[in-house]
C-alpha cells in the first residue's frame with residue numbers, strides 16, 4: 413500500500429481518546445497523560461511508516477492500545493529497580509553496595525513514615541544535634557574520643573582536609589594517591605578542599621623520612637590512605653601509622669587516615685583476608701580516621717569520622733558540613749546497623765554483608781547443586797556446578813577473592829552473551845557474569861527467596 417495512504421489511515425487523537433479501551437487508561441493515568449502518550453505513539457507510528465513505507469502493516473487498534481498500555485505503565489514505574497545480583501560481588505557499587513539488615517530497614521521505615529527526634533532533645537524540649545544519635549555508640553565501638561557521621565566517606569575526607577588544611581599543605585604518599593570508582597581521586601579531593609597536595613616517596617616505597625623532609629611551615633596534615641582497590645606488591649615499603657603519628661605530634665600536625673572500607677571487626681577471625689580495623693587506627697594514635705557506612709560496615713551510604721574531640725568540634729563548625737550532612741533516613745539505618753555490632757556473635761546472621769561474605773562452602777555448593785537440578789529440568793538448558801571466586805567489591809579486600817561454587821548455565825542455540833543480556837532485561841533484572849560461553853551465576857549474593865525467580869527467568873528465556 414502507498415505510504416501516504418498508510419499515513420492517512422492513522423486515527424485522530426480525539427477518536428482514539430473516545431475508544432472504549434482508552435477509558436480504563438484515562439482512569440488510571442489521567443486524560444492529559446493518555447492524550448500525550450497517544451500523540452507520542454502516533455508520532456512513532458508516522459516515523460515508522462515513513463522509514464519503512466509499503467512494508468508496514470495496516471493500523472491495528474489492538475496493537476496500538478496494547479503498546480499504549482505498556483508505555484504508560486513503564487512511565488509510572490520508578491526508574492530505580494530492584495535487581496537480582498548473581499555476580500557474587502557483595503559490595504557492588506553499581507548495584508547499590510550493602511543490602512541493609514532487617515533492623516536497619518525497620519528503623520529507616522519508621523523514621524521515613526513520620527517525625528523523629530532528629531534535632532530535638534526530648535529531655536529538655538530544646539534543639540538537639542542530629543549527630544548525637546550515633547556518637548556514643550561510635551565511641552564505644554571504636555575507642556575514639558568523638559565521632560561524626562556525614563553524607564559519605566568522600567565528604568568525610570573533604571571536610572577534614574578543608575577544616576584543617578585549607579590554604580595549607582597535605583602530605584601524602586605517592587603510593588596512596590588512589591582513585592575510587594572514577595570520581596573520587598585523592599589529589600582532586602585535596603584540591604577541591606582548597607589545600608595543596610604534597611606527594612612524597614615513590615609508587616612502591618615511602619618512608620617516614622620522606623614525610624619528614626616534606627614538612628614546611630605550610631604543612632597542616634599528614635594523610636594516610638588505605639589503597640582499598642589495589643595492592644602494590646613486590647619491593648615495597650610504606651610509612652607505618654605509628655611513625656606518621658609520631659611525626660605529626662612532633663611537628664604539631666593533624667594525622668589522618670582514610671580507611672576506605674574500615675571494618676569494625678577483624679575479618680581474619682572469619683577466615684577472610686585481614687582488613688585494617690578502625691579500632692587499630694584509633695589505637696595507633698591517628699587524630700582522625702574516616703571510613704564508609706555502606707562498605708564492609710554493611711550499613712547505608714554514610715561517611716564516618718572518628719577521632720580527637722577538639723578536632724571533631726572544629727569540623728562541626730565548618731559551614732561545609734551543612735552541605736555534606738547525613739540525612740534522616742541514612743542516620744536511622746546507620747544507627748540501627750551500628751547497634752548490631754554490640755553483639756558480634758549476631759553479626760553473621762543479622763548483617764547481610766557479613767552473612768554473604770562468610771557463607772560457607774558447603775552451603776554454597778548445596779544451593780548451587782539445587783539450582784543446577786532445577787535448570788537442567790528445563791528444556792534447552794544445561795547447567796553444571798564449577799568452582800570459582802566471589803569478590804567483596806566496593807574497594808574492600810583488594811584483589812582478594814573468596815572461593816565459591818558457581819552455576820555455569822547455557823541455553824541451546826543462544827550465545828552466553830545474548831543470554832546474559834536477556835537476563836538483564838528480565839523483570840526483575842538479573843545481573844551475572846560470562847566466561848567460556850557460559851553464564852555464571854554466583855548464589856552468594858542471591859537471596860534464597862530469589863532462587864525461584866532465577867529459574868523462572870532462565871525458563872522464560874530458553875523457550
Ligand SMILES: *Cc1c(COP(=O)(O)O)cnc(C)c1O
Pocket residue numbers: 564565566567590592596637638639640641670671672673703704705706714715806807
Ligand atoms: C570508597 C573509598 C572512599 C569513598 O567513600 P564513599 O563512601 O564511597 O564516598 C574514599 N576513600 C577510600 C580509600 C575508599 O576506599
